[in-house]
Amino acid sequence: MTDITPSAPKGRIGKIIDSDVFYSYRTSPVAIIASIIATILVLGALFAPWIAPYDPFNPRTLNLMNGFTPPMSESFTGNFFLFGSDHQGRDVFSAILYGSRVSLMVGLSAIMFAMVLGVSLGLIAGYRGGLTDTVIMRIADVQLSFPSILIALLIFGVARGIIPPSQQESMAIFVLIFAIGLSDWAQFARTVRGTTMVEKQKDYVSAARILGVKPIFILIRHILPNVVGPVLVIATIGLALAIIAEATLSFLGVGVPPTQPSLGTLIRIGQQFLFSGEWWILFYPAVTLILLALSVNLLGDWLRDALNPRLR
């Protein structure tokens, strides 16, 4: 049943276009829309200094006269604000561009950190088995049952107690990345361990062991390429979670320092004005955050289905 008319051999690009994953992308409007939205948001964040009409964090350019300008209108001083301005006269649109930059940077760094840690530990646990496996996976289990926000908060609290106050501001972002990353590694470890345990039983690994190939090379050259798929899926969904975690921490006031506001900080600021009618200060950052998390989540969800041959 497997022999369906084989298509004519094509070049590398032809192969990619012909591949099942690309086919599933082409035929999934959700995936296409999500990737377009994600691309726009990422490009906006990346090129914020060039796109943003104002520099929102330079106190000298702020003018209190511009405060609380509604969206799509001009202030008393004649400045135009697409998404309105906040209480300090800061342009919400510019603040969002810079804020997404911080959110994305923290989210990406945290997930990279979690990925490196989780994949390494998962590979070791799965390959070694026995006591090593038990210890690593028990820690992962406990870790998984504690919500990541709590772990991040604890790490944050401890870091506050250890790091001298003068450096807290500058270290805050690193503490945040470390805290979010450390609370996310277990997902990677669990999946990679599972795949590793399956793969190491397979005979291609036996074939390498017969030749006396060292475990470290078997892990890196044989098993690692086979866990890339699931890791990619977790990383994508994890990125959305990390962005949300960062926003939550910043919203709770324990995240990035106020000098480098992220989307979460902007929402925290905006919340103060929700009841008094200046809804836009909260609304636009919130929508951006949701769009960012949702589009990344949708891509992850699509990727999982596309890479899972049984669901096709």
Place this chain on the structure above:
Amino acid sequence: MLAFILTRLGQSVLVMLAVSLISFIMFRYVGDPVASLVSQEASIADQEQLRERLGLNDPFYEQFFRFVWNAIQGNFGISYRLQTPVAELIMSRLPATIELAMTSALIALVFGIVLGVFTALNRKNPFAAGIMAFSLIGVSLPTFLIGIGLIYVFAVELQWLPSFGRGAVVDLGWWRTGFLTETGLRSIILPAITLSLFQLTLIMRLVRAEMLEVLRQDYIKFARARGLSKRAINFSHALKNTLVPVITIAGLQLGSIITGALITETVFQWPGIGSLFLSSVAVVDVPVMAAYLIFVGFVFVIINLIVDILYYVVDPRLRIGGTAKGH
């Protein structure tokens, strides 16, 4: 059965010891316990005397042992910030958190399982597809935004429900409940929905994925080949098998509701231990943080134990040894 539970209990004790150790290290080495107790002007000698009196110069294991012994007796020290015993603080706020968490857990479980089964059995149904799309929005929405959104719509614009607090509570002596007054019941609606939404979508997606997996199994195909009714196949054969793995993950998810409550509690100014913990983190009130960590560890261990026992009851492969006899 007894051996199984004993084994699990033993493991739970180990986990609790590990959590206590982390908690103790935090308690003892983050910040200076003495500095928070004495005034700025106290002399070095006075500080040293206090240090001796508190046993801070004793060997590590002795201090740890004392910490654990105190914890078992419910003594977690005194809050730096509020200068009241931590145990008292926690006990006064525990009912609020537990009532909120239980309500949310119930909502998440009931709707999660029902919707999960519905979407798994009706993959082509546009309504089910709509629920699935909505569920992705559910996992992408940060809890605090859901809370703010609900407050804005139902408290600010429509003014149907209160936006913060627990309403009036009835004191039952050892427990202050909000379930017995109208304001109490009205107050819990928004926070409970906020807290349950994320878990609900997770459980729903999990149930759906597991059920689809089970429906692909040979024994389902064989049940169809025996001409069993659709109802019997879907609800007695497929659902029961679906629930086995769901128990584990749903159990852990419910555990995280109690701790996840801290965001919801902050948004709704709900007087639970989550908001207590959060305000303690901000000022590095270590005794409260340490006690909270132990509390969370305890909840985790209890839920794990319940999950394991449930698993054992549901799955005969664990209950009855797999001794295959004869050929």
Place this chain on the structure above:
Amino acid sequence: MTETLKAAPVSQPVLSVKDLKVVFHLRRGDFTAVDGISFDIMPGEVLGVVGESGAGKSMTGTAIMGLIDRPGEVTATSISLKGERIDGLDEESMRRIRGKRIGMVFQDPLTSLNPLYTVGEQLIETIRRHLPLNEKQARERAIELLADAGIPDPAGRIDSYPHQFSGGMRQRVVISLALAAEPELVIADEPTSALDVSVQAQIIKVLKRLCAQRGVAVMLITHDMGVIAEAADRMIVMNKGKIVETGPVGDIIHRPQEPYTIKLIEAIPSIKSQNPRYVAAVAKGEVAIGGKTDAPIVTVDNLSKVFDLSPSLFARVLGGKSRKLVNAVNDVSFSIQRGQTYGLVGESGSGKSTCARMIVGLLEPTSGSIKLEGADIWRDKEATARRRQKIQMIFQDPYASLNPRWRVGEIIAEPIRALGISKNATEIGDRVADLLERVRLDPAAMRKYPHEFSGGQRQRIAIARALSSQPEFIICDEPTSALDVSVQAQVLELMSRLQEEFGLTYLLISHNLAVIRQMADAVGVLHNGVMVENGEVEQIFSDPRADYTRMLLDAVPDIAKVA
């Protein structure tokens, strides 16, 4: 194509299929799994449907039951059960036919039963769904059915869960379930393929006996011509969705008409055929093959392997559980002569693969020694290094033995690189190309990935990898069990040719006695980790000494056994 029966049917056929088609609508176009087949099954008849993978035989059974799901589509001029049309019925009417009038048995007894219900619950549920009995009557009937299927102490075991039964017993339960509502027809889809030879024979007997007693017609779908020869009255040979040939089993096996069938029958090894090399040696006047020469390449002495499957220390102390040790291999000794093939035979759990893994260095023996040219490969460091170059292995599953993320060229070159035989890329490339040619694959294959090849081609790639370090001794662990018979014949032929070309020594591990007889010079029979018999191939097959060997030889379904 002889589709019509010889004479006009005396009575009405139980099942009559006219022009059945199953088409899958896939994105790369339509794929026709079953392409317009027609056949009848008479009352009480056992109709064998045989074919290689992809022939559409399972699809035929599934389509008759109305169990094809999208994207598959079933069309037929008609499918009639006792003259009554059952094609195109709605789902609810079809449910009344499934189980009630057509029972079905699936391949894998381990997965066909719901693990969370007792076998009694599953039987009673099925009986009460189709027959007007109350709970108590249904239970009595369930016990009778289990007793009929040969389950000892059925009244005591009815409340057991599936996992408490062995594979063979579970398949008996599955048969009881299929017969629970007195159907007129049973469709058995590879009912014995997942079972060991000795159990397989019993299950075929049970199925045949029960159906004969009840006058139930059987559609027996299998890839194994031996099973058909043993059990069926009439057979259909399918290939690529079409019927190639139909007729009485004896006629087709002895006098196949169509070229496809002729080739297929030729490719099937029989335990009754003598070893070709033995025949050749006798013809040349030599005494026998497999006699002791001076220098065995590998000697295995008193080899044992004990697996410790004890529960954790914690569980043992608290739960009062005892240690559990399994003797997977127990005091096994044999030696393999240079240039010969040594066959190791046994059922699952006999320890044959464990032996292989110890010899190749994947598993450390508990006791005993394995010597390569006189040096112990587990104790002597130098011998270990020599083993890596001189001993290679070919595995059973060609899908799991090649890393899906590596190109074929990299896979074949791995031994060359890992053992440091060559570091020159051009030289390695040339060697890989040469190896591919020797296993009759296009050297251009080295730039492709394993998934672009069929099972047989993958096994050739695995052979090329095994050869790339220029070994002298190759362990072949069930090298053809995952392959179709015609592909098996090609791979075996290739192995023989390479043996001559390179002077290789083989250790051939197989559960398939016919393959062993065809390929091996000497044979060892393993049972529960113990070597029950060891000697020259023809001596063992023509005059087995051990009871177990005799039982095994009797149990094998073989095309030579056709009436």
